[in-house]
Amino acid sequence: MKPDAPAEPRNFFQDVHEVVRLVPPGRVTSYGAIAHYLGARHGARTVGYAMMAAHTADQYVPAHRVLNRLGHLTGRLHYATPFAMQEALEAEGIRVEEDRVVDFAKLFWDPSVELA
DNA sequence: AACCTGACATGAT
DNA sequence: TATCATGCCAGGT
Numbered sequence A: 001m002k003p004d005a006p007a008e009p010r011n012f013f014q015d016v017h018e019v020v021r022l023v024p025p026g027r028v029t030s031y032g033a034i035a036h037y038l039g040a041r042h043g044a045r046t047v048g049y050a051m052m053a054a055h056t057a058d059q060y061v062p063a064h065r066v067l068n069r070l071g072h073l074t075g076r077l078h079y080a081t082p083f084a085m086q087e088a089l090e091a092e093g094i095r096v097e098e099d100r101v102v103d104f105a106k107l108f109w110d111p112s113v114e115l116a
Numbered sequence B: 001a002a003c004c005t006g007a008c009a010t011g012a013t
Numbered sequence C: 001t002a003t004c005a006t007g008c009c010a011g012g013t
Helices: A012-022 A031-037 A044-056 A086-092
Strands: none
Touching: A012 A031, A012 A044, A031 A044
16 A cells, blocks of 8 residues: 655656756657556556646757657657758758658667666 | 647447 | 557647
8 A cells, every 4th residue: 555655756757857968869760669667568658748848847848859659750840940850851861851750760769778 | 626638549330 | 461540758838
């Protein structure tokens, strides 16, 4: 049982932001991968919400490295300009075509594997 | 203070 | 094989 809650109410968003910050430049990951790493199979959606709230995080969160499972830049419309996300990725040597990351499978960085 | 919305993914019909 | 409905969390109005 759990008479009292954990000392640290570690918010899901906090965890998500932390994991995203661990994604190395030139690499990308997906909402689902992060959710799975955090133990929430159906929490992918929440991960997306976390990204939207990423700008409220204390530290910078490279949200441009997080895509949906198809490698699409789903969050690009949330940036200052619709191209900011793509430009940020290309600046790291990642090729983007038609709002989709080329060689997504190769560049994919799975936290449950890399941080195992 | 309550309700609504919002960067996804999976399983079942 | 494609579509529908469900699961998850926090912030803003």
